[in-house]
Amino acid sequence: MIPKSNEGFQQHLQDLEAVFGRLSEFKLHVNREKCTFAKERVRYLGHVITPDGVSPDPEKVSAVLNMLEPSNLKHLKTFLQTCSWFRKFIPNFSKIAEPLTRLTKKNYTWSWGPEQTQAFKELKRLLTTAPVLVQANFKQPLDGSGDVECEHKCLRSFPVF
Numbered sequence: 001m002i003p004k005s006n007e008g009f010q011q012h013l014q015d016l017e018a019v020f021g022r023l024s025e026f027k028l029h030v031n032r033e034k035c036t037f038a039k040e041r042v043r044y045l046g047h048v049i050t051p052d053g054v055s056p057d058p059e060k061v062s063a064v065l066n067m068l069e070p071s072n073l074k075h076l077k078t079f080l081q082t083c084s085w086f087r088k089f090i091p092n093f094s095k096i097a098e099p100l101t102r103l104t105k106k107n108y109t110w111s112w113g114p115e116q117t118q119a120f121k122e123l124k125r126l127l128t129t130a131p132v133l134v135q136a137n138f139k140q141p142l143d144g145s146g147d148v149e150c151e152h153k154c155l156r157s158f159p160v161f
Helices: 006-025 058-065 073-084 093-102 114-128
Strands: 042-044 047-050 053-056 147-149 154-156
Touching (some): 053 058, 058 114, 073 093, 093 114
Antiparallel strands (some): 047 053, 147 154
């Protein structure tokens, strides 16, 4: 991954040199066919990483958006597990998902109602409007609240990578 400036590219080359040096030092090898270098956008484990930050992969999010309302416990668990993968992008995820997670408790009778429908729709909506998580600037003091400021807006999240 390279930042947008020439200095960023030079730093990228230095970082690569350091990584290859460590790999060589420990006699580790990489598969060249699986490696890509000097990319401004990388898809990794359901996320898209760019110089601007980390966001959910639109292809993965579309799978959630296309899900129908769960009609049984198995479908509900699948939906919740998929959404949980992106929970760091959704402030108050647990609180929003609570009407749904309540249905997964042992000895709880399945009863899908308006509260569950609202939570289901809200999670899908929040996934489509998820913020980009940015790397914390450790040169500035952190207040411990988890707020990360960037040039676009203040995001309620924790530092990534």
